[in-house]
Amino acid sequence: MRIVELPEILDALDEDAALAAVEDGFRRLHRGNVQLAEVAHLNFDNPPGDCHVKGGYMTGDDVFVFKFATSFYRNPERGLSSSNGCMIVVSAKTGEQLAMLKDQGVLTDTRTAMAGALAARAILRQGSKTLGIVGTGIQAKMQGEMIARLLGLDDILVYGRSADKAAALADELGGAAVELAELCARADLIVTTTPSTAPVLTADMVRPGTRIVAVGADTPGKQELETALTARARLIVDSSVQCAHHGEAGWPIRAELTAMDSLVELGALLENSIDFADDDIVIADLTGVAVQDIAIAKTVWERLAN
Amino acid sequence: MRIVELPEILDALDEDAALAAVEDGFRRLHRGNVQLAEVAHLNFDNPPGDCHVKGGYMTGDDVFVFKFATSFYRNPERGLSSSNGCMIVVSAKTGEQLAMLKDQGVLTDTRTAMAGALAARAILRQGSKTLGIVGTGIQAKMQGEMIARLLGLDDILVYGRSADKAAALADELGGAAVELAELCARADLIVTTTPSTAPVLTADMVRPGTRIVAVGADTPGKQELETALTARARLIVDSSVQCAHHGEAGWPIRAELTAMDSLVELGALLENSIDFADDDIVIADLTGVAVQDIAIAKTVWERLAN
Numbered sequence: 001m002r003i004v005e006l007p008e009i010l011d012a013l014d015e016d017a018a019l020a021a022v023e024d025g026f027r028r029l030h031r032g033n034v035q036l037a038e039v040a041h042l043n044f045d046n047p048p049g050d051c052h053v054k055g056g057y058m059t060g061d062d063v064f065v066f067k068f069a070t071s072f073y074r075n076p077e078r079g080l081s082s083s084n085g086c087m088i089v090v091s092a093k094t095g096e097q098l099a100m101l102k103d104q105g106v107l108t109d110t111r112t113a114m115a116g117a118l119a120a121r122a123i124l125r126q127g128s129k130t131l132g133i134v135g136t137g138i139q140a141k142m143q144g145e146m147i148a149r150l151l152g153l154d155d156i157l158v159y160g161r162s163a164d165k166a167a168a169l170a171d172e173l174g175g176a177a178v179e180l181a182e183l184c185a186r187a188d189l190i191v192t193t194t195p196s197t198a199p200v201l202t203a204d205m206v207r208p209g210t211r212i213v214a215v216g217a218d219t220p221g222k223q224e225l226e227t228a229l230t231a232r233a234r235l236i237v238d239s240s241v242q243c244a245h246h247g248e249a250g251w252p253i254r255a256e257l258t259a260m261d262s263l264v265e266l267g268a269l270l271e272n273s274i275d276f277a278d279d280d281i282v283i284a285d286l287t288g289v290a291v292q293d294i295a296i297a298k299t300v301w302e303r304l305a306n
Numbered sequence: 307m308r309i310v311e312l313p314e315i316l317d318a319l320d321e322d323a324a325l326a327a328v329e330d331g332f333r334r335l336h337r338g339n340v341q342l343a344e345v346a347h348l349n350f351d352n353p354p355g356d357c358h359v360k361g362g363y364m365t366g367d368d369v370f371v372f373k374f375a376t377s378f379y380r381n382p383e384r385g386l387s388s389s390n391g392c393m394i395v396v397s398a399k400t401g402e403q404l405a406m407l408k409d410q411g412v413l414t415d416t417r418t419a420m421a422g423a424l425a426a427r428a429i430l431r432q433g434s435k436t437l438g439i440v441g442t443g444i445q446a447k448m449q450g451e452m453i454a455r456l457l458g459l460d461d462i463l464v465y466g467r468s469a470d471k472a473a474a475l476a477d478e479l480g481g482a483a484v485e486l487a488e489l490c491a492r493a494d495l496i497v498t499t500t501p502s503t504a505p506v507l508t509a510d511m512v513r514p515g516t517r518i519v520a521v522g523a524d525t526p527g528k529q530e531l532e533t534a535l536t537a538r539a540r541l542i543v544d545s546s547v548q549c550a551h552h553g554e555a556g557w558p559i560r561a562e563l564t565a566m567d568s569l570v571e572l573g574a575l576l577e578n579s580i581d582f583a584d585d586d587i588v589i590a591d592l593t594g595v596a597v598q599d600i601a602i603a604k605t606v607w608e609r610l611a612n
Contacts, residue, residue: 037359038344041344044398068403084402093353
């Protein structure tokens with residue numbers, strides 16, 4: 001088994017190939033050609049932390065993948081990263097472990113940004129120019145870069161609670177830091193990337209026709225979009241089950257404002273595009289699915305092995 | 307993270323310490339001090355194979371463990387072992403991966419034999435002298451060695467469908483190869499270690515007072531003991547849920563001959579010994595639980611780290 005450290009992983013990561021693989025993964029998930037393993041999960045109290053193991057197999061592939069990830073929230077107090085983990089690439093022909101990708105979370109961040117970019121492309125209105133980014137963390141930066149590049153949106157607005165961080169990110173992305181009201185008034189596409197547990201975007205802030213990619217809500221209790229906003233939007237989800245459980249879609253579903261069967265999965269949308277009306281508010285609610293991990297680990301491994 | 311190959315694992319494996327750790331694991335499982343993760347599972351058709359990931363945490367420990375295991379049954383045709391896997395030892399304080407134990411299945415085989423020896427010790431009649439071993443594979447050898455040593459049973463009988471293999475194993479263990487009828491007539495304790503899907507031991511073969519440790523049945527469909535035999539025995543199980551699902555205990559339970567609440571878990575028996583009557587037939591049905599993996603990996607890691 002090959003142990004692959006981050007620099008070598010980054011060398012082997014071809015962004016176009018990985019994006020195509022993640023898209024292919026969503027499509028195959030929709031077609032029922034992906035076997036996902038149960039998610040294994042452990043919780044820790046002292047210090048607080050958790051561990052989860054996700055994995056799966058795209059039918060017919062030469063390899064399958066398990067991802068092992070931990071979060072220990074107090075690690076930074078000790079000068080350590082809160083996240084640890086790796087992806088293990090295994091032969092689907094012999095069961096032999098081929099590689100351990102010690103990606104330090106970078107592949108997860110990258111596949112998360114790629115799902116955002118794919119969703120954004122699938123829901124964007126023609127003629128869109130302005131991308132608004134809410135949040136200033138790693139996903140704000142990565143989604144900003146990837147979406148701007150993929151969709152050619154060159155007018156970038158950034159809003160963050162910290163004006164300094166917003167200014168720094170805007171600078172990095174070649175955009176401008178603005179107030180949230182201005183961002184909502186001008187952006188054609190808004191990407192929300194905060195870990196908020198109270199709505200950041202409210203229904204009255206968002207203009208008809210706005211497209212939103214929401215990537216912050218990934219565990220129960222998180223919410224970036226007011227329930228009234230989500231309830232009146234067309235909803236795209238990466239996984240109906242997950243989004244109803246702990247994504248933005250869960251809020252209007254639990255309030256019985258949205259029907260479970262109105263959700264359209266991203267894989268279905270990629271396979272069969274939808275002509276949204278120009279004044280539809282469309283929200284892509286992304287919680288992260290294992291098929292993204294499988295796809296990105298697989299492309300890295302293919303480059304390493306050849 | 308330290309990658310530890312088999313020779314170094316074997317050097318660090320103190321059998322007494324590991325046996326004590328496995329016993330402690332079963333006791334803590336019974337006391338509710340173990341958090342077991344969901345078992346993640348994938349199946350493969352072409353070639354046939356499977357993968358499972360098991361893990362857990364004994365509350366208060368410094369480390370937790372995930373085991374990753376694959377079986378690809380046609381590997382031997384290609385000159386490869388059918389089993390592959392490793393155990394990953396992780397800090398329960400920071401989530402950092404401390405070690406990958408590339409044990410090639412040896413730690414699993416060892417912890418399986420240890421559970422057999424612990425169960426045998428807990429159910430053995432006083433004055434027992436003769437150990438009967440049914441089967442000639444790796445568990446036949448390991449259970450034979452470990453039980454004989456731990457319990458001082460120095461009269462060893464071996465039965466196998468292949469007379470040659472039985473003779474070879476008997477030779478190795480310092481015992482005698484015999485017919486199954488003779489083994490049943492003479493053995494105080496019988497260990498069954500075959501992958502059979504049809505009963506090997508029938509009710510009329512087994513004398514009152516015989517103690518049996520059955521380790522073969524570990525997946526649905528396997529059965530070494532006739533249902534009528536299991537139905538009339540006192541049943542010890544490593545896990546009620548697992549044994550009712552795919553162990554020997556499942557057969558009389560599904561036939562409504564045995565009540566689920568009559569099963570006694572090994573951890574409970576170790577915590578509170580039972581005075582079995584001399585003519586009770588007692589069967590220990592062992593399917594393998596993750597706490598054994600956690601325990602043995604932990605003891606190896608403790609020796610490696612100090």
